[in-house]
Amino acid sequence: MTLPQPPQALPCHFVIFGATGDLSAFKLLPALYRLEAGGRLPAGMSIIALGRRPWSGDEWHRHLENSIRRRTGEQFNARVYRRFAERFAYLAGDLHDPALYQALSDKLCADQTCADTVFYLSIKPSDFGAVIKQLELAGLNRPRGLHRIVVEKPFGEDIESARLLNRLLHESFDEEQIYRIDHYLGKETVQNLLVFRFANTLIEPLWNRNYIDHVQISVAEQAGVATRADYYDKAGALRDMLQNHLLQLLTLVAMEPPPALEADALRDEKVKVLRSIRPIPEQSIHAHAFRAQYGAGSIDGVAVPGYQEEPGVAPGSIAETFVTAKFYVDNWRWRGVPFYLRTGKRLARQLSLIAIRFRHPPQQLFRETPLEFIEPNWVLLSLQPSESMHIELHSKQPGLGMDTRVIRLDASYRRGREKTLEAYETLLLDVMEGDRSLFLRFDEVEWAWRVVDPILRHWTRQRDFIHAYPAGSWGPPEADRLFDKLEQTWRNQL
Numbered sequence: 434m435t436l437p438q439p440p441q442a443l444p445c446h447f448v449i450f451g452a453t454g455d456l457s458a459f460k461l462l463p464a465l466y467r468l469e470a471g472g473r474l475p476a477g478m479s480i481i482a483l484g485r486r487p488w489s490g491d492e493w494h495r496h497l498e499n500s501i502r503r504r505t506g507e508q509f510n511a512r513v514y515r516r517f518a519e520r521f522a523y524l525a526g527d528l529h530d531p532a533l534y535q536a537l538s539d540k541l542c543a544d545q546t547c548a549d550t551v552f553y554l555s556i557k558p559s560d561f562g563a564v565i566k567q568l569e570l571a572g573l574n575r576p577r578g579l580h581r582i583v584v585e586k587p588f589g590e591d592i593e594s595a596r597l598l599n600r601l602l603h604e605s606f607d608e609e610q611i612y613r614i615d616h617y618l619g620k621e622t623v624q625n626l627l628v629f630r631f632a633n634t635l636i637e638p639l640w641n642r643n644y645i646d647h648v649q650i651s652v653a654e655q656a657g658v659a660t661r662a663d664y665y666d667k668a669g670a671l672r673d674m675l676q677n678h679l680l681q682l683l684t685l686v687a688m689e690p691p692p693a694l695e696a697d698a699l700r701d702e703k704v705k706v707l708r709s710i711r712p713i714p715e716q717s718i719h720a721h722a723f724r725a726q727y728g729a730g731s732i733d734g735v736a737v738p739g740y741q742e743e744p745g746v747a748p749g750s751i752a753e754t755f756v757t758a759k760f761y762v763d764n765w766r767w768r769g770v771p772f773y774l775r776t777g778k779r780l781a782r783q784l785s786l787i788a789i790r791f792r793h794p795p796q797q798l799f800r801e802t803p804l805e806f807i808e809p810n811w812v813l814l815s816l817q818p819s820e821s822m823h824i825e826l827h828s829k830q831p832g833l834g835m836d837t838r839v840i841r842l843d844a845s846y847r848r849g850r851e852k853t854l855e856a857y858e859t860l861l862l863d864v865m866e867g868d869r870s871l872f873l874r875f876d877e878v879e880w881a882w883r884v885v886d887p888i889l890r891h892w893t894r895q896r897d898f899i900h901a902y903p904a905g906s907w908g909p910p911e912a913d914r915l916f917d918k919l920e921q922t923w924r925n926q927l
């Protein structure tokens with residue numbers, strides 16, 4: 434799946450904006466540590482962590498060590514950690530303040546021979562523009578063509594701001610320097626979806642409206658908003674998850690086989706899917722999208738506060754922590770097949786699952802059992818916590834009668850203790866090696882905004898109401914109104 438890329442030198446510096454935040458603590462720093470442990474970080478590359486907190490170097494290093502220990506547990510290796518920690522310097526400051534960029538420039542330019550830098554924007558989207566402008570004003574984007582900039586999702590806050598952001602980026606960086614990241618594309622389970630579909634002649638002929646009743650894509654989290662309200666309260670689940678991760682999954686389920694497993698060929702096919710999604714008319718948003726916010730409840734028997742009580746959440750906030758939406762891909766393969774997408778925080782269980790439900794057989798062979806009562810076939814692609822793939826079929830129960838039971842074929846791709854790289858390890862390595870294959874092209878982002886923009890506009894007008902669900906549930910039952918048929922219900926387990 435890798436396109437030949439122009440050779441790019443390994444970077445000398447890796448700069449993280451938002452290094453004190455959640456993404457950094459839980460995903461970026463542990464991924465960099467694992468790359469260090471695997472001997473994959475460029476020798477001599479320094480890592481500059483930028484945060485708002487006025488921390489000393491020691492305070493930063495305590496935070497760094499805690500983050501790594503928390504994620505590595507018994508795998509923590511003190512020798513590797515020492516080598517890793519030596520790469521870091523912490524710079525405190527406000528990212529709107531030119532003084533921060535002066536201090537950064539002093540650090541980066543101290544060694545005149547070593548220039549190539551990765552700038553990683555692990556901050557809220559409304560701050561992306563300010564950082565890009567300040568980098569330009571401080572001359573840190575020069576010489577043009579040299580550095581790389583990684584921009585987290587959501588890329589913008591709606592279609593217009595995404596276009597503006599893209600224009601702004603191109604004023605300072607060439608397209609080859611820009612890495613629009615969606616870490617779901619770095620997950621092996623997600624990449625395996627393409628292999629499952631396009632390397633098996635058994636599957637592909639059934640993968641269409643003639644055999645598939647509907648598709649469900651769920652990303653359910655048990656975690657709440659934690660310390661991320663500064664970002665999340667303005668984003669909400671639609672921008673945070675659905676516009677990017679879930680729509681990317683939808684495109685991979687629905688796309689046509691590309692002419693080659695090459696980055697741009699894949700992107701072209703994904704864009705075709707996004708372009709084929711039927712626009713939701715403003716007057717029927719309520720039948721296609723649903724939002725809600727968690728209230729107090731309990732997760733695994735432990736009481737947890739509601740969203741409104743979380744630190745940093747604005748009083749009376751109507752940010753959605755749960756969203757479900759129904760889309761139709763109006764093309765020859767999929768017309769009439771609903772794609773149900775759902776994601777939420779503080780749900781009953783962590784479950785990221787693509788569940789494909791097949792149609793009932795056309796003939797009622799088992800006279801006592803009406804067709805609607807026969808369990809349909811499912812293909813279940815579980816992304817996490819279990820990384821597995823199952824196909825549910827019917828088989829005869831042993832005995833004299835003709836009773837059937839559901840059997841499951843295990844099509845999981847990982848055997849035993851086989852290890853894989855985590856998404857951020859793969860993607861950070863790609864950035865350092867200059868490989869943009871798994872990163873988004875702007876038209877993908879733009880078309881994805883086109884899909885969700887009508888929902889955002891409608892919700893902005895309805896600023897006064899949001900449904901509620903207790904933490905630890907599967908969301909409000911009212912959300913089921915999106916299903917086209919009574920027999921369609923969410924699949925909440927593998």
Ligand SMILES: NC(=O)C1=CN([C@@H]2O[C@H](COP(=O)(O)OP(=O)(O)OC[C@H]3O[C@@H](n4cnc5c(N)ncnc54)[C@H](OP(=O)(O)O)[C@@H]3O)[C@@H](O)[C@H]2O)C=CC1
Nearest residue numbers: 451452453454455456484485486527528555556585586661
């Ligand atoms: N958390 C996750 O699991 C994932 C997050 N992302 C994306 O990563 C980005 C960041 O999210 P997340 O880490 O969760 O958000 P957080 O709110 O946890 O972190 C935001 C970071 O930005 C810094 N910051 C905010 N305002 C300023 C400012 N004015 N000056 C300097 N620094 C500032 C904060 O510094 P300080 O804390 O010191 O105030 C903090 O380091 C978002 O785009 C999100 O979509 C993507 C994938 C997963």
Ligand SMILES: O=C1O[C@H](COP(=O)(O)O)[C@@H](O)[C@H](O)[C@H]1O
Nearest residue numbers: 586616652654673674678785817
């Ligand atoms: O992008 C984000 O993703 C995480 C979930 O990522 P996962 O790899 O653990 O599934 C989500 O918690 C976060 O809100 C969002 O910003």
